[in-house]
Amino acid sequence: MASHRRPKQPSRTRINVLTATAAAAVAVTSQTAQAAPSKPSLDEVKSKVDKLYEEAEKATEKYNGAKEKQEKLQKEISDLQDTVARGQGELNGMRDHLGSMATAQYRTGGVDPSIQLFLSSDPDDYLDKAATLDQLSSKQSDALEKIQDKQRSLEQRRTEARTKLEDLAETRKELGKKKDRIQGKLSDARDLLNTLTAEQREAMQRAEAAATADVDLGSALPASQRAGAALSAAQGKIGSPYVWGATGPSSFDCSGLTSWAYAQAGVSLPRTSQSQASAGARVSADNLEPGDLVLYYSDLHHIGLYAGNGQVLHAPKPGSSVQYTSLNSMPFMYGVRVG
Structure with missing residues (x-):
């Protein structure tokens, strides 16, 4: 005859383990659902976007200041370069004039003055020329001094221009960094706005329009x-x-x-x-x-x-x-x- 045994009942310990496992699974599922990020509300997005825009505007005013400095430097450099070019032309003219005086002196001053006076058939004429030669030497001295002053002035202008060019290069780097910062903030703001539905964006626009309507x-x-x-x-x-x-x-x-x-x-x-x-x-x-x-x-x-x-x-x-x-x-x- 076939045996008719009753199936073995699970022990109380096994039942408790299964119950605890099921409860834990339910709890994990519940926590996972709660941990899922919820979509930000319209007010939350608007607050974050406004903050980003404010930060972008701060950076914009700094950018504007750096750009104004750049434009000022560019003008100053241009003016300095024009001054140096004109000054170099003037210096070249002064040197040419000094060379002409030196040539004239050489032509008349190649012999010792006392011998020239002794050999001169017209001593009075020679003395007149000698006085002119002294005047020429004095003019040479003045011309040399002016040339030296002009050279010093031009070198100062060149140094000033070089310094401003270096400052301009740094300002341009600064502009680039500020521009990147602004564009980064604006890009973040656009990304946030793109999370809104069409209805939410329209609601924002209506709110802004209402704020400026019928102004007394x-x-x-x-x-x-x-x-x-x-x-x-x-x-x-x-x-x-x-x-x-x-x-x-x-x-x-x-x-x-x-x-x-x-x-x-x-x-x-x-x-x-x-x-x-x-x-x-x-x-x-x-x-x-x-x-x-x-x-x-x-x-x-x-x-x-x-x-x-x-x-x-x-x-x-x-x-x-x-x-x-x-x-x-x-x-x-x-x-x-x-x-």
Whole structure:
């Protein structure tokens, strides 16, 4: 007969091990799901992008300063090279003149003066010539001294030009590094923006447009006629794109807009926001008038034009355009009334 044995039941120990293993597997799966990176929200992306744009703008103002230095050095070098070229021409002429005098002296001074006087058939004529010869020697001495002075002056100019050329080479290297830094920040910002959906990007654009719509500038008068002309020129550029390093007339960065606007009013401002901060008298927020410059952040890396009624006209950041914003939308430092 066949044996009908009951199947062996698993021991309590085995059941406990299996249960613990299953529980551990469930826990690991749960932790893995929780560890999966979640997609950043619109606000998180916007905050990170704004930070990158701010860092890019800091680098842009430093780039602008280095570029301004480069242009100044190039002009100084060109002027020095022109001065050296003219000076060398003058030096060559002085040497030729000295050579002519030396030739004339040689022709008349080849014999001892006392013998020439003794042999001369006309002693009075010889004495006249001797006086002329003395004058010629004196002129030679003066000419030699002038030549030596000119040589020293030219060598100083050449040394100055060489120093400036070395400085220019370093400035160009510095420009390249700053440009790479700016482009790196902008590239990171673009990568972040590309993580947004089309709907999220549209929401950002609508929010920016709403912030600049229906701006009430009040009825305050400009600080001066020139300030009014500068503000009016900038208002004519509302909607022009922000481009780092641009000074108009079709695109601008922040200090590019303010310097261009005041140039239309006949006022020359320095290139960078930090330099423009010294272009006039400081003004507190309570005393701002339309056309005053408005400086932001502790390092003064952003600047705009006060437009009135708590509004500022500025070129804000890449991907945006010249527009109005609230005076308090950024860390305000002080205003500047251009003299």
